[in-house]
Amino acid sequence: MGLNGNEMISKMKRLSQVSNMKQVKPLSYALFPGYHCPLMGAMLTIKEIDNSVMVVIGPDECAYYTKMATSGGNMRANGCEIVSVVLDQHDVTFGCQEKMDEAFEELMEEYNPQAVYLVTTCVVEVIGDDIDAMARGYSRQYGLPVIVVHAENFKTDDHLPGIEHTMDASIDIMEKQEITDTVNVLGLRLGDFTKSEAYRFISESGTAVAMMLPGKSSAQQIKTAPQAKCNIVVHPVGLPLAKEMEEKFGTPYVVFERYSDSDRIYDCYKQLFEKLEKPMPQEIDELYAAAKEKTASAQQALRGKTYISGNTALCNYEFHLFLADKLGMTPLLLQISDLDADSDEFRAQLLKKRDPYITRAANIGAMQYLYPILKPDFNMGAGNSVEMRRNGIATVRMMGAYNTLGFEVSDLVVRAFIMAEKELQMMKNGGIHR
Amino acid sequence: MSLCRFYPAPSDRMAIIWSLMPVKNAVVLEYGPAGTTHFGGGLYSSFGIELGRTLYTTHISEDDVIMGDVSRLENAIREVDAAYNPEIIFVVASAVIAVIGTDIAGVCRYMQEEVNARLISFEEGGFRGDYTYGLKSVYRMLAKEVVQPTDEKEKVFNILGASLGAWRMRSDVWEIQQLMKEAFGWDCHFVMGMECNVEDIETAGKAAVNLVIRNEALQAAEIIKDKCGTPYVYGAPYGYKGTLEWLKQIAQVIGQEINPALVKRLEEKIRRLMPMGGPMAMGLTREKPKAYLQADYDTLLGFKQAMTELDIDVAGMICSHSLKSIEVADRQIKHYPKEKDRINLFKSVKNRWCLGSEEMERYCGEDNCFTLISAPFVSRSQTATHLPFMGEKGMDYLVELKSGLNRKINI
Numbered sequence: 001m002g003l004n005g006n007e008m009i010s011k012m013k014r015l016s017q018v019s020n021m022k023q024v025k026p027l028s029y030a031l032f033p034g035y036h037c038p039l040m041g042a043m044l045t046i047k048e049i050d051n052s053v054m055v056v057i058g059p060d061e062c063a064y065y066t067k068m069a070t071s072g073g074n075m076r077a078n079g080c081e082i083v084s085v086v087l088d089q090h091d092v093t094f095g096c097q098e099k100m101d102e103a104f105e106e107l108m109e110e111y112n113p114q115a116v117y118l119v120t121t122c123v124v125e126v127i128g129d130d131i132d133a134m135a136r137g138y139s140r141q142y143g144l145p146v147i148v149v150h151a152e153n154f155k156t157d158d159h160l161p162g163i164e165h166t167m168d169a170s171i172d173i174m175e176k177q178e179i180t181d182t183v184n185v186l187g188l189r190l191g192d193f194t195k196s197e198a199y200r201f202i203s204e205s206g207t208a209v210a211m212m213l214p215g216k217s218s219a220q221q222i223k224t225a226p227q228a229k230c231n232i233v234v235h236p237v238g239l240p241l242a243k244e245m246e247e248k249f250g251t252p253y254v255v256f257e258r259y260s261d262s263d264r265i266y267d268c269y270k271q272l273f274e275k276l277e278k279p280m281p282q283e284i285d286e287l288y289a290a291a292k293e294k295t296a297s298a299q300q301a302l303r304g305k306t307y308i309s310g311n312t313a314l315c316n317y318e319f320h321l322f323l324a325d326k327l328g329m330t331p332l333l334l335q336i337s338d339l340d341a342d343s344d345e346f347r348a349q350l351l352k353k354r355d356p357y358i359t360r361a362a363n364i365g366a367m368q369y370l371y372p373i374l375k376p377d378f379n380m381g382a383g384n385s386v387e388m389r390r391n392g393i394a395t396v397r398m399m400g401a402y403n404t405l406g407f408e409v410s411d412l413v414v415r416a417f418i419m420a421e422k423e424l425q426m427m428k429n430g431g432i433h434r
Numbered sequence: 435m436s437l438c439r440f441y442p443a444p445s446d447r448m449a450i451i452w453s454l455m456p457v458k459n460a461v462v463l464e465y466g467p468a469g470t471t472h473f474g475g476g477l478y479s480s481f482g483i484e485l486g487r488t489l490y491t492t493h494i495s496e497d498d499v500i501m502g503d504v505s506r507l508e509n510a511i512r513e514v515d516a517a518y519n520p521e522i523i524f525v526v527a528s529a530v531i532a533v534i535g536t537d538i539a540g541v542c543r544y545m546q547e548e549v550n551a552r553l554i555s556f557e558e559g560g561f562r563g564d565y566t567y568g569l570k571s572v573y574r575m576l577a578k579e580v581v582q583p584t585d586e587k588e589k590v591f592n593i594l595g596a597s598l599g600a601w602r603m604r605s606d607v608w609e610i611q612q613l614m615k616e617a618f619g620w621d622c623h624f625v626m627g628m629e630c631n632v633e634d635i636e637t638a639g640k641a642a643v644n645l646v647i648r649n650e651a652l653q654a655a656e657i658i659k660d661k662c663g664t665p666y667v668y669g670a671p672y673g674y675k676g677t678l679e680w681l682k683q684i685a686q687v688i689g690q691e692i693n694p695a696l697v698k699r700l701e702e703k704i705r706r707l708m709p710m711g712g713p714m715a716m717g718l719t720r721e722k723p724k725a726y727l728q729a730d731y732d733t734l735l736g737f738k739q740a741m742t743e744l745d746i747d748v749a750g751m752i753c754s755h756s757l758k759s760i761e762v763a764d765r766q767i768k769h770y771p772k773e774k775d776r777i778n779l780f781k782s783v784k785n786r787w788c789l790g791s792e793e794m795e796r797y798c799g800e801d802n803c804f805t806l807i808s809a810p811f812v813s814r815s816q817t818a819t820h821l822p823f824m825g826e827k828g829m830d831y832l833v834e835l836k837s838g839l840n841r842k843i844n845i
Contacts, residue, residue: 003517028517029510030463030490037469059529059560060445065473067441068812084438089561092533103437106774110439122467122530126499153467154494154530362468365487 003028005369012333012357015347021157021339027359027366035337035362037153041162042119043070043082044189046149050079050218051114053107057085057096057131058121078216081111087123095129104138114219115145115173117166125152145173145219157360158337163189164237167213170222171244177227182210183276184228184245186253187238189214190313191402197287198232198256198405201269205278213241230275232256234405235315236342255342257315258405260322260413262291265406287407295326298414301421303328308374310335310381311361313401314409317346322410324353327417331356332374335363335381378420394424438773440793441810443755444599445560447526449568452478452598454524455488456629461520461551465507465538466528468493481598482816487518499534504541511542515549521632522580525555532559554579564755566730569597569650573626576635577654583661584639589688590623592641592658594666595651597627600730601791601811602823604628606670609822610645613671617681617692626651639664643688648732649760671825672736673743674703700826707743707833723839726783726798728752728790729808731760733823734767737789737807740829744836749786752776752794754808787839803839 008027018024039062046054047070054077056066063084070077085103087096107116118135135146147169151162167186183202185193193199193212202209211217211225226249231242233255242253252275256268266288273280307329312319316336323329334356339347357374368384371391379388380396388395398416401409454462455478464471471491479485492510497503507525514523527538542553558571573594591614596607611622623641624634638644639662646655646668655666665687671677678700681692724747727737734751741748753769770776780788780797788798791808798804806814807823822828 001517001519003513026493029492029506029513030461030517031468031493032471032485032490033475034468034471034491034493036472037467039469040473060442060564061448061470061474061529061560063438063442064444064448065470065477068477068810069473072813081439084442085436086438086442092561099436106437122528123533126530126533153469154496154499157468157493159469362472365490 003366003369005373008366008370009357009373012359014355015334015358016351016355018339018358021337021360024336024339024358024360027363027370031363032365033362035157035360036159038151038156038159038162038165039066039119039121039153040069041159041164042117042149042151042166043162044075044159045163045166045214046117046119047075047077047080047082048214048216049115049222050216052079052117052219053081053083053111053113053115054117054119055083055085055103055107056119056121057100057124058087059123060086062121079218081107081113083107092123092127095127096124097129097134100131100134104142108142113144115147115222117147117149117169119149119151122152122154125150147172158362160189160237160338163187163214164240167238167241168244170213171241171248173219173222174225174245174249175223176249177224179229180208180210180227181206181276182208182228184210184225184231184251185212185215186231186233186242187214187235188212189235189237189402191404193234193405195403196405197408198269201281201284201406202272202276205273205276205281207276207278213238226251229277230254230272232272234258236340239342256405257318258313258401258409259315260319260410261326262288262295262407262410264318265291265410269406291407291410294411294414298418299327302417304330305377305421306330306332306375307378307380307396308333308335308367308370308376309379310383311337312380313398314413315343315346317343317350319413320356321346321350321353322413323417324350327414329417330354332376333357333359333370335359335361335367337361377424378417389427392424392427394420394427396420436772436774439777440773440796441812443564444809445529446558446562446565446568446571447529447556447560448474448477449565449597449599450526450556450558450572451489452481452483453569453572453627454526455483456598456627457522457635458629458631459520460522460524460632461487461514461518462489462524462526463510463514464489464491464526464528465536466491466494466531470528477812480812480815482604483598490514494528494531498536499530502534502536504536504538507538507541508545511545511549511553515551520551523549523551523553525553527555527557527559529560532557532561563758565597565599566650566755566759569595569627569648570653570759573651573654574657576626577657577661580632580635581638581658581661582636584637585663586640587642587664588623588640589619590621590641592623592638592644592664593625594644594646594655595627595648595732596625597648597650599809600733601806601808602816602818602821604816604819605822606647606824606828608819609825609827610647610671612827613677613681613696613825614645614684616696618684618688618690619693626654638662643667643684645684648730670732670736672823672828673740674700674707674826674829675743676736676739677825677829678704703826703829704743707745709745722747723787723836724749724785725787725789726750726752726794726802727807728754728788728794730754731757731763731767733808735764736824738764738766740823740832743829744832746787746836749783750779752779752790754791787836805835
């Protein structure tokens with residue numbers, strides 16, 4: 001009983017055969033657990049903004065789950081109040097303006113926020129209530145920024161648009177500033193930038209971080225973000241805002257994603273310190289040389305190994321290019337949620353080396369039926385650990401990847417694969433029970 | 435309801451899903467955006483429900499929403515049927531599907547010819563009412579569509595209305611099963627709303643009695659009564675007296691005496707609860723403690739009984755859901771649809787034993803004594819399945835809690 005892995009493979013496309021996400025098919029029509037929605041992306045971003053209120057506008061369920069997710073654990077709301085306006089049959093038929101007015105008055109009385117984010121959901125977008133007009137009205141009436149984040153789930157297959165739209169819309173809060181010796185970090189979805197190698201180099205050079213979005217911030221920090229000498233874009237979700245800030249305030253930006261290849265990392269540092277108009281620390285050259293050496297050494301052990309991969313915390317296609325090009329490995333199957341234009345070049349380079357199968361991410365239940373067919377050496381990302389072990393697949397664990405940026409990423413990747421290779425050998429030798 | 439600061443009452447759709455997921459060899463297939471399913475998994479697993487091979491989503495795109503394309507649903511039904519061979523596929527509409535009015539019942543009708551599994555659809559989508567409407571809908575459907583007619587009876591019972599969305603429901607069910615075993619030597623055949631097989635539901639008619647522990651299951655009990663001739667007893671055992679009365683009702687229906695040892699033990703506990711001087715002395719020697727209750731309707735009725743036995747005045751009872759579907763509601767029980775009104779009420783409560791949800795806990799002041807008895811309980815995990823509020827053991831626990839009240843609240 002279960003899905004037919006051979007049939008799935010026969011219907012699956014290779015990376016070279018697709019140019020947009022509509023062409024990328026899921027492993028199965030019935031998904032579990034399924035993709036995250038943009039509402040979650042918006043929530044992850046707004047929950048960290050001090051003195052703000054996030055208003056979820058939608059059915060009970062969206063309100064309930066957002067509150068539940070932010071009530072405890074590592075997604076707990078941190079400085080932001082998460083509230084909702086719950087729509088019923090009457091609102092769906094006649095519109096929610098009246099309810100929104102009453103709710104807005106209540107939230108202003110109780111929280112006196114510096115910014116309010118109105119986050120829509122599928123139902124609101126389908127019935128077409130003009131939340132943007134309401135937001136403009138509240139902004140005028142109460143004299144504060146009221147930002148609308150459109151977070152319907154039926155136009156997207158993951159939560160990233162929710163982050164991107166939240167960031168993008170936040171430009172309405174920003175005001176022209178005097179330039180200071182600061183940077184903004186844009187697009188850090190999860191993790192703590194202050195724990196990263198890049199942060200150490202920036203702060204040691206005397207430059208401060210003015211604003212991180214997503215990240216711990218405040219309405220005031222967002223307002224004064226144009227003071228930064230430059231924006232560091234650590235993930236493509238931050239790119240639209242970086243481009244808008246460059247256009248509106250003249251803030252330059254550097255794309256410095258969580259790259260694995262030391263050449264690329266070195267180039268990012270170079271660009272960054274040029275923008276900061278400061279000399280690049282000598283230690284960066286030393287780390288560069290060490291990273292190149294480690295990669296060359298790891299290639300001996302990893303060349304020819306195969307893997308399947310889900311979403312990672314890294315710059316996805318650059319990471320696979322690094323594994324194929326610099327470590328000599330072969331990706332058999334990539335589970336993806338995007339074919340973003342920013343990664344076109346990485347995909348083109350990867351295709352010169354390998355042409356893996358591709359499918360949509362977040363369908364863990366179905367993946368297990370491919371283990372015995374593809375027989376990879378390694379798996380990255382979520383999966384059925386029991387089935388993986390039964391099939392002799394070692395797990396690549398990149399713990400703490402969200403807190404890294406710089407050569408430490410390259411080091412983390414190499415170490416994780418070397419560890420997984422040891423696990424693989426132990427499984428083959430019977431040292432680990434399968 | 436306008437601004438919601440805490441949790442709204444769960445929707446009908448949420449209750450439908452959490453009540454159907456525990457049915458083994460069946461699959462719940464959501465037709466809607468995947469984000470809701472992903473998010474919802476957290477809630478359902480907090481109720482102790484297994485997620486593996488019980489819940490799937492089709493996800494939807496603009497094509498489904500704008501063009502009414504249902505091919506995703508058709509393909510998912512075919513795939514689930516072929517891959518997992520379930521006896522039933524419950525197809526549940528999402529909120530957005532309900533709004534655009536996709537005819538999923540129609541899709542299920544024509545797809546039925548292609549698949550082996552029975553297809554049963556739910557089109558509520560979250561807009562027909564709160565979770566009590568969902569519970570009612572599921573129980574009614576299971577009784578109507580799945581329970582098979584039979585005249586044969588065995589000395590077993592069913593429990594109808596055990597919603598996993600209620601705090602400590604598994605413990606309460608365990609207590610009922612213990613009581614029925616000790617009182618009559620009877621085993622439980624199946625619990626509607628908790629882990630069971632499709633076959634258990636199909637053969638529910640062989641039980642000699644149905645125990646209906648919340649009103650939402652009354653229609654289901656009536657349907658089974660008509661179909662299989664199974665009588666039912668409505669009510670839940672709270673308090674020592676309440677438990678004994680409940681057992682007496684069952685004894686009358688099934689025509690069997692209650693185990694005298696159990697009767698004796700309960701009577702002894704009832705006697706011990708009385709202050710010196712007997713019933714007439716209750717409440718005379720000191721100011722009676724006062725309790726405020728917030729829970730589902732039937733839980734409120736049960737706790738009211740327990741509080742009366744404990745010689746505690748019930749100062750207020752707040753129902754967690756709409757009372758629209760309760761035919762003749764207890765006059766003391768109120769529902770406040772506006773969260774602000776509830777919060778103001780909780781904030782005004784002083785020196786009371788507050789028994790309710792985490793919402794009540796958050797807003798009632800520290801000069802009250804709080805006990806969690808109802809949902810939402812999202813910051814707690816449920817581990818025990820042997821710590822009930824119902825029955826003898828539940829009352830033992832409440833007696834102990836009461837003994838510590840004087841030290842905590844200023845009476």
